[in-house]
Amino acid sequence: MDVEILSRLQFAVTIAFHYIYPPLSIGLGVFMVITEGMYLKTKDKFYEQMTKFWVKVFALTFAIGVATGIVMEFEFGTNWATYSRFVGDVFGSALAAEGIFAFFLESGFLAVLVFGWDKVGPKMHFFSTLMVALGSMFSAIWIVVANSWMQTPAGYHIVGEGLNARAEITDFWAMVFNPSSVDRLLHTISGCWLAGAFLVISVASYYLLKDKHIRFAKSSIKIALVMALIASLFQLFTGHQSAVGVAKNQPAKLAAMEAVFNDQTNAPLYLFGWVNEDNQEVKFGIAIPSMLSYLIGWDANTKVTGLNSFPEDERPPVNIVFQAYHLMVAIGFMLIAISVLGVFLWWKGTLFKHRWLLWVFVFSVLLPQIANQVGWITAEVGRQPWIVYGLMKTSEGLSKAVQAGQVWYSLIMFTLIYIGLFILFIYLLNNKIQHGPEEADLIPSEIGHPKA
Structure with missing residues (x-):
């Protein structure tokens, strides 16, 4: 190397x-x-x-x-x-x-x-x-x-x-x-709130499964679930705002995030897939038609700039950015689902009767950590080859x-x-x-x- x-x-x-x-x-x-x-x-x-x-x-x-x-x-x-x-x-x-x-x-x-x-x-x-x-x-x-x-x-x-x-x-x-800065800060902070909340939920659920520190565990879970619900929904909002900002300020990064190679309106939003960069196609993918254009401009006719509009030496790696971004989004929706389910069962009075859910809570501590890591990969790899976007390339910044x-x-x-x-x-x-x-x-x- x-x-x-x-x-x-x-x-x-x-x-x-x-x-x-x-x-x-x-x-x-x-x-x-x-x-x-x-x-x-x-x-x-x-x-x-x-x-x-x-x-x-x-x-x-x-x-x-x-x-x-x-x-x-x-x-x-x-x-x-x-x-x-x-x-x-x-x-x-x-x-x-x-x-x-x-x-x-x-x-x-x-x-x-x-x-x-x-x-x-x-x-x-x-x-x-x-x-x-x-x-x-x-x-x-x-x-x-x-x-x-x-x-x-x-x-x-x-x-x-x-x-x-x-x-x-x-x-x-x-x-x-x-x-x-504002969009990225709010998105980052909400991810931190989720990391802390789900650590509390994980430890408290472990105590309940072991029949230890019951009042402490129940109270901790209830407080942390409310915190997690608020943070996960806020994360969804800030994530959308960040993506809109990326479309405006770093269009090559957005194109890599959704594997858009040619300029197009009615651009689809992929749920998952595997990008073949040589053939410029997404294999095994499932996409929602026109959704990407709609989300970044609230209009299906919004134009999305493709990677082919940029010089070849100014395009980020596509597949790693695509996979990291979609994994982050998937985990985000999983955290919303877990938080909503937990609060709903608490409201129903049956939250602590489901041992399978307590096991889900125990391992849920990993999800915000993974999401934070792949979110960072999306942001940093997605701006390559620039170390300072549009001003200095990464290769130029070396000692x-x-x-x-x-x-x-x-x-x-x-x-x-x-x-x-x-x-x-x-x-x-x-x-x-x-x-x-x-x-x-x-x-x-x-x-x-x-x-x-």
Whole structure:
């Protein structure tokens, strides 16, 4: 493999591992705000103890997330020095804002959140929980802003030429609110809420199947199901808005997402299929006629730009983008279905009588994680060959001095370290789950078979 492929693979591996943890932190942060808010409102110590348990899980996730995120910033300088020089003024401001407004806020109140239960008052502790949750979301805001600028650059001008060329900010707020940032941020945040909600649902369902911590498990599931229902429906809305934005700002990416090779109106929307890029056709596919055109313009006669309208060296890989995008959409509808079914059975009073559904809940924790990963693949592979859309190609952003052997060595090393950290995370998370909440603090506890 050449240096470009290896460097892209190295960054993909590190960010894929890292992206397991921030969505869980963001989603759990919202859940903790809800449960501790319920404690302040009801004065029921049960909700305080519920929050204490999830704070332990949050702290573990936060710690591993920080450890896995540091490497990527170094990779900008080692593997992508030309790119870093070009976007440093833009990217640096967003990352600095993340450190000042997000990371310091989150980490500053984290100690109070974890260790301050008996040292500060309930309202101050709730304020700390709220600040940590907001800090985690602020972090996502600035990271998504930086990435969105790479997708749809705005508020800049180019100074210098050749290797000395760089983008400088001319309008900070135009950079922040670039054409894709709001849609992508809302879509990303709702995916994080789903990751946190379904982690809670999974752990609580496991407890019910084992006849442990019954009141804790039932209450956790009910709160998380409402959160999941709201987030999954919001995810559907933000996903549609993002796709409309992609059609306008990155038409080659949309063409790859739906395997549209020629300009056409009444473009179909594929449910699934396999793209033969050489023959420019979708095999084994089932499509809804005219639906793609209708969804992006509310008119079946809306024109969709095909890949053949772009130079061959400016087209993204089609099949991987197509498959990742459709898997993300399929999982999104599955999460809506699970959430709706859970809330409906809760309303009917039979939610906890269906053991098969509890098993579905246990494994549902994997779905938001998979959706987040393939959504990232859709966004990043879909903008290839550009590292900054329309301004710099990926091959142009590489460091000039890095050799393939060096990248191979660091790729293997980082992969082993990240696998080790993931195993450590699963081991510690399992220990916390097996230990569970302090049963003595969950009075009145319910022992026995789960009932409605």
